[in-house]
Amino acid sequence: QSVVTQPPSASGTPGQKVTISCSGSRSNIGSNFVYWYQQLPGAAPKLLIYNNDERPSGVPDRFSGSKSGTSASLAISGLRSEDEADYHCATWDDSLTDLVFGGGTKLTVL
Amino acid sequence: QITLKESGPTVVKPTQTLTLTCTFSGFSLSTSGVGVGWIRQPPGKALEWLALIYWDDDKRFSPSLKSRLTITKDTSKNHVVLTMTNMDPVDTATYYCVHRQTEKDHRFNNWGQGTLVTVSS
Numbered sequence: 001q002s003v004v005t006q007p008p009s010a011s012g013t014p015g016q017k018v019t020i021s022c023s024g025s026r027s028n029i030g031s032n033f034v035y036w037y038q039q040l041p042g043a044a045p046k047l048l049i050y051n052n053d054e055r056p057s058g059v060p061d062r063f064s065g066s067k068s069g070t071s072a073s074l075a076i077s078g079l080r081s082e083d084e085a086d087y088h089c090a091t092w093d094d095s096l097t098d099l100v101f102g103g104g105t106k107l108t109v110l
Numbered sequence: 111q112i113t114l115k116e117s118g119p120t121v122v123k124p125t126q127t128l129t130l131t132c133t134f135s136g137f138s139l140s141t142s143g144v145g146v147g148w149i150r151q152p153p154g155k156a157l158e159w160l161a162l163i164y165w166d167d168d169k170r171f172s173p174s175l176k177s178r179l180t181i182t183k184d185t186s187k188n189h190v191v192l193t194m195t196n197m198d199p200v201d202t203a204t205y206y207c208v209h210r211q212t213e214k215d216h217r218f219n220n221w222g223q224g225t226l227v228t229v230s231s
Binding site: 002032033035037043044045046047050051056088090091092096097098099100101102103104 | 155156157158159172173174206215216217218219220221222223224
């Protein structure tokens with residue numbers, strides 16, 4: 001059981017906006033940056049968002065990250081079929097002195 | 111272009127030691143701030159960070175696995191090697207080699223394709 005929690009699944013239709021949450025505590029999300037990774041089917045994860053809300057070059061601005069208190073969110077606007085993937089949040093935990101990942105959220109584009 | 115590739119056995123027996131090699135290109139592990147590490151993902155489960163080695167040979171380990179892990183680098187060969195002792199079937203996972211561009215935060219900028227390791231007698 002991870003110390004940061006994500007919903008196991010999310011869904012949306014093309015063009016919609018979908019939000020995926022990542023919930024933690026003061027020792028992890030509350031004190032540290034949050035990162036998001038996209039894992040397409042059968043592929044390795046790819047960095048999507050870093051330092052809560054920064055996008056690496058090449059990541060479309062349809063993807064955005066935010067953080068408030070001990071929770072973070074990944075928003076995907078203008079949903080496309082190619083966005084169907086697993087999305088993982090990650091952060092450092094000061095109490096565990098460990099990098100922790102959420103359980104991952106499987107996004108389905110209906 | 112940065113690439114990382116994992117190599118090693120696909121099957122190991124319980125109690126054996128796993129040795130994985132990451133061969134990378136497109137960056138140097140002698141550049142200040144750069145790190146190379148390992149993350150694994152059991153089938154259908156969450157990602158789990160294992161270990162990281164920095165340009166200055168600083169090493170970091172997941173506390174839960176620290177006693178079983180060793181990580182070393184060969185900067186001249188662009189290799190990083192991970193060893194994990196006393197393998198168990200629960201260690202069956204895809205093991206990813208990852209690149210960290212800066213020690214100022216915890217992002218992993220680039221990932222290898224991963225290698226599936228099965229622990230079975």
